Amino acid sequence: MPLMLYYFHDPMCSWCWAFRPCWQDIVAGLPESVRSRRVLGGLAPDTEQTMPTAMQAKLKAIWQTIQETVPGTPFNFEF
Template identity: 45%
Template sequence: MTAARLYYVHDPMCAWCWGYKPTLETLERLLPSHISLVYLLGGLAADSDIAMPEEMQAFIQHNWQKIASMLGTQFNFDFWQINQPRRSTYPANRAVLAAKQQGAEKAMIVAVQQAYYLEAKNPSNLSVLSGLAEDLDLDLEKFKADIGSAKLNADLLNEIQFARSMPIQGFPSLVLKKDGHYHSVALDYKNAQVSLEHIHQLLA
């Protein structure tokens, strides 16, 4: 079989990515061994210290309710009462890259999602991300140095640019690389078989 690469384009603070998580895990288990799955950060919202406008807060809360209703995903709405939200996901993206340097990419993605959606913590804050790194038993000094480094930020911007050059429809998206060409893969939030069948068709 020809080796192929499946890109999962996501953001750890994307609510639809959180909703898709169980189906993604199923897809990972079902993927043939000749297809490697690569997580690719898409960078939902750039760095910002500005408080999120109330209209945007209301829109995102409505989105959470929609996802919970559609997929049964859990959300802790206390987040909106006990935090001052900012439209800023790049810090969490950098945390994933910093954790990846220590072999904990997926562990950090899950930690950010659980902190944000279940524990009502704000992953836009470096203090929260450092706490997650500590919980994951990462080298905390290295993590802090990496997450604040110009090199890692440049790596993130390059990854975001690469992700946005692909045939994606927002986050999450699946893209199959075959023979140097990139193909958008059908994604169903409830059924991994939809993506799997499309991948087999693309590789046929």
């Protein structure tokens, strides 16, 4: 039975998004005897409502911090 490496993440999590290239490198470097599996969680439910302006500003600040910490992480700042 092969070993399994689990990665629990949230596709809406900004830091998880920044970690994506690292995860891809980890998976690419795994020996054939180790499989990987992503397990998705969720920060926010899907909605049709417009995000409040205060939350947009907070997210932009978080994304800027992430871009400074993990250069090359793309974000779309248009809401």
